[in-house]
Amino acid sequence: xxxxxxxxxxxxxxxxxxxxxxxxxxxxxxxxxxxxxxxxxxxxxxxxxxxxxxxxxxxxxxxxxxxxxxxxxxxxxxxxxxxxxxxxxxxxxxxxxxxxxxxxxxxxxxxxxxxxxxxxxxxxxxxxxxxxxxxxxxxxxxxxxxxxxxxxxxxxxxxxxxxxxxxxxxxxxxxxxxxxxxxxxxxx
Amino acid sequence: xxxxxxxxxxxxxxxxxxxxxxxxxxxxxxxxxxxxxxxxxxxxxxxxxxxxxxxxxxxxxxxxxxxxxxxxxxxxxxx
Amino acid sequence: xxxxxxxxxxxxxxxxxxxxxxxxxxxxxxxxxxxxxxxxxxxxxxxxxxxxxxxxxxxxxxxxxxxxxxxxxxxxxxxxxxxxxxxxxxxxxxxxxxxxxxxxxxxxxxxxxxxxxxxxxxxxxxxxxxxxxxxxxxxxxxxxxxxxxxxxxxxxxxxxxxxxxxxxxxxxxxxxxxxxxxxxxxxxxxxxxxxxxxxxxxxxxxxxxxxxxxxxxxxxxxxxxxxxxxxxxxxxxxxxxxxxxxxxxxxxxxxx
Numbered sequence: 178x179x180x181x182x183x184x185x186x187x188x189x190x191x192x193x194x195x196x197x198x199x200x201x202x203x204x205x206x207x208x209x210x211x212x213x214x215x216x217x218x219x220x221x222x223x224x225x226x227x228x229x230x231x232x233x234x235x236x237x238x239x240x241x242x243x244x245x246x247x248x249x250x251x252x253x254x255x256x257x258x259x260x261x262x263x264x265x266x267x268x269x270x271x272x273x274x275x276x277x278x279x280x281x282x283x284x285x286x287x288x289x290x291x292x293x294x295x296x297x298x299x300x301x302x303x304x305x306x307x308x309x310x311x312x313x314x315x316x317x318x319x320x321x322x323x324x325x326x327x328x329x330x331x332x333x334x335x336x337x338x339x340x341x342x343x344x345x346x347x348x349x350x351x352x353x354x355x356x357x358x359x360x361x362x363x364x365x
Numbered sequence: 366x367x368x369x370x371x372x373x374x375x376x377x378x379x380x381x382x383x384x385x386x387x388x389x390x391x392x393x394x395x396x397x398x399x400x401x402x403x404x405x406x407x408x409x410x411x412x413x414x415x416x417x418x419x420x421x422x423x424x425x426x427x428x429x430x431x432x433x434x435x436x437x438x439x440x441x442x443x444x
Numbered sequence: 445x446x447x448x449x450x451x452x453x454x455x456x457x458x459x460x461x462x463x464x465x466x467x468x469x470x471x472x473x474x475x476x477x478x479x480x481x482x483x484x485x486x487x488x489x490x491x492x493x494x495x496x497x498x499x500x501x502x503x504x505x506x507x508x509x510x511x512x513x514x515x516x517x518x519x520x521x522x523x524x525x526x527x528x529x530x531x532x533x534x535x536x537x538x539x540x541x542x543x544x545x546x547x548x549x550x551x552x553x554x555x556x557x558x559x560x561x562x563x564x565x566x567x568x569x570x571x572x573x574x575x576x577x578x579x580x581x582x583x584x585x586x587x588x589x590x591x592x593x594x595x596x597x598x599x600x601x602x603x604x605x606x607x608x609x610x611x612x613x614x615x616x617x618x619x620x621x622x623x624x625x626x627x628x629x630x631x632x633x634x635x636x637x638x639x640x641x642x643x644x645x646x647x648x649x650x651x652x653x654x655x656x657x658x659x660x661x662x663x664x665x666x667x668x669x670x671x672x673x674x675x676x677x678x679x680x681x682x683x684x685x686x687x688x689x690x691x692x693x694x695x696x697x698x699x700x
Contacts, residue, residue, distance in 0.1 A: 205636040206442045207462040208566045208633065216464065217567040224485035224570075226490055226544055233538035237497035239503065240518045247505050416530060417686055424683035428623050431630035438637070442459055 328363075335359045376440050383437040391424025397422040458640040462564055462633065480560040481568075486600035488549045488562070491692055512574070521685065537577070540692075543572060544685040547618070551632060552675035555670070559617035563680075564632035566625060573625035576688050595698035624687060631680045635673040643668045 207213070339355045387437035401419045468479045495517075499510030507515060521541045525533050547563055554561025562568050582593040596613040598606060645662040649655030 205461055207436060207464060208466070208629065209439075209443050209562070213464040213473050213479075213481075214567045215480055216473050216477055217481050217562075217565055218571050219475050220479070220485050221562070221568050221571055222483045224489055225542060225546060227489050229491070229538065229542045232496060232542055232545065236500065236514070237518070237538055237541065239500050240496070240515055243500065243503055243505075243507070243511070244502075244515060244518070250505055320607055366525065394596070416577070417524060419684055421686060421690065424679075425623075427631070428627040431599065431627055431634060432623075434634050435626060435630050438459075 332359060332363060335363070376444060380437040380440040383433045383440065386433025387430040388437075390426055390428075390433070393426035394423050395428070397426055456641065456644045458637040458644070459641055461636060461640060463558070464565075466661050467680070481562055481565075483560050484553060484560045485549070487553055488546060489698060491549050516547065524686055525689055525692075528686060529693040530559050532678055533689065536579075536583075540685060540688055543688060544681055547572075547628065547684055548678060548681035551681055552674075554632065554636070554676060555673055559638055561632050564636060566630055569629040570685075571619070573621040576624065576691060578620040580691045580695045583692070584698060585696035587696060592695070592698050599699075602666045618679075620691065624684065626685050628680050631670075631676055635669065635676055639666055639669045639673065641655060641668065 336355055336359050337353075339359060340352070343349075343355065397419065401412075401422075405415075421438070458674040464473055464479050465480055466473055467480060467483060467664070470477075472480055495510060496514050499508070499514045501512060502508055506510060518541070521544050522534075525537050525540055529536075550561065550563040554563065557617060578637050584595070588594075596610045598609045598613065605633055642662045642665045646659055646666070647655075648662075
């Protein structure tokens with residue numbers, strides 16, 4: 178039993194050696210080929226050190242700087258925007274105030290103008306009324322006058338007509354009698 | 366020679382058996398991701414902060430599957 | 445290996461894409477030999493330089509596209525460090541940002557066809573994980589002295605449980621670099637290997653009738669995997685970085 182075991186073991190060892198020889202050619206796990214480890218580790222360390230220096234000396238400070246710059250730019254811009262917004266609000270307030278003032282001023286001016294016009298109008302109306310009244314009075318007087326004149330003329334015409342008629346009849350008209358007669362008739 | 370054949374047989378059977386472990390890790394990864402999703406749907410606002418934890422959990426679960434895969438590869442190619 | 449060849453003539457070499465080869469012929473890979481690792485790490489460095497140095501050249505208040513991508517990455521990691529590890533961790537920000545950039549660029553460059561994915565190698569990720577582990581441990585002890593050990597002494601637990609918990613905490617503390625590195629390398633390796641396996645099925649249409657079904661399916665699968673890999677490339681970089689932040693937080697504020 179032990180004999181076969183050792184035999185088998187030696188055979189297995191031979192097989193393993195053969196397999197290892199084969200493995201070196203193509204198959205096997207290249208990851209476990211320890212001959213290549215120093216090479217890989219060496220180049221890895223070189224690569225990592227190069228990357229570390231490139232990044233920590235050049236790239237990272239630069240990117241950090243860019244991000245900080247951008248942050249400060251954004252902060253500044255935001256502050257400026259806030260400022261401008263406040264200014265705009267102020268301007269709007271001033272504008273509204275001006276608008277209100279202007280409106281009040283306009284109202285005042287309108288009221289003043291209206292009062293002025295009213296005054297002028299009142300004055301003109303009063304004057305016109307007075308003129309109308311004067312004219313009316315004058316007219317009334319003249320009508321009165323005309324009426325009086327007319328009455329007198331009637332009496333005159335009647336008197337001369339009566340004298341003429343009486344003369345035509347051939348009698349000598351007594352002016353005194355005629356006048357009395359006409360006055361009596363006119364009194365009617 | 367029978368022993369060599371037996372060794373080869375054992376190697377392949379062993380590699381196949383080792384791959385069962387990958388199934389376990391698959392269940393583990395699915396469990397992690399599924400539970401994360403269930404939790405994230407309950408409380409979506411807290412989910413964003415926990416993605417790092419999710420990936421760490423997945424990585425730990427997956428690593429064990431990778432180990433069994435590695436054992437399979439070792440059996441196939443290195444033993 | 446038995447999987448290397450299939451009876452139909454399909455060739456499966458899903459791991460060949462991870463082989464380290466010298467750039468200028470020869471087989472020997474010494475420590476200083478320029479290999480494809482060198483090439484792709486150099487491309488990573490160039491891409492990072494292009495984005496973060498040339499892209500921000502304008503220093504514009506209103507950024508160009510490149511500059512806004514650079515600023516986005518900066519803000520993303522900066523916020524992560526600040527949120528997870530606290531304000532006093534910000535002096536480690538260049539360190540963490542270096543790791544993040546290296547990983548994310550390596551992952552994405554590795555997705556180019558014919559590319560070599562440096563982060564799929566356990567040697568690479570282990571160095572980074574161990575670097576993080578050592579940094580965190582040293583910072584923890586320098587900042588807090590012996591008080592850093594209170595990280596392992598869970599004072600909120602019942603007294604009887606504390607030694608057990610301390611043991612578990614210590615083990616988990618030392619497992620951190622292992623899981624930290626294998627998670628990244630494993631994810632990258634797994635995705636790329638799976639894509640390669642599907643790619644190996646694609647030429648089946650030239651060999652047999654069933655290829656009419658298999659080839660479109662495999663092309664569809666490659667596309668889907670590629671989409672997933674783009675997601676994974678970013679998420680793994682994110683996870684590596686955020687775990688670094690979490691460990692750093694433990695070092696700076698060890699009291700639970």
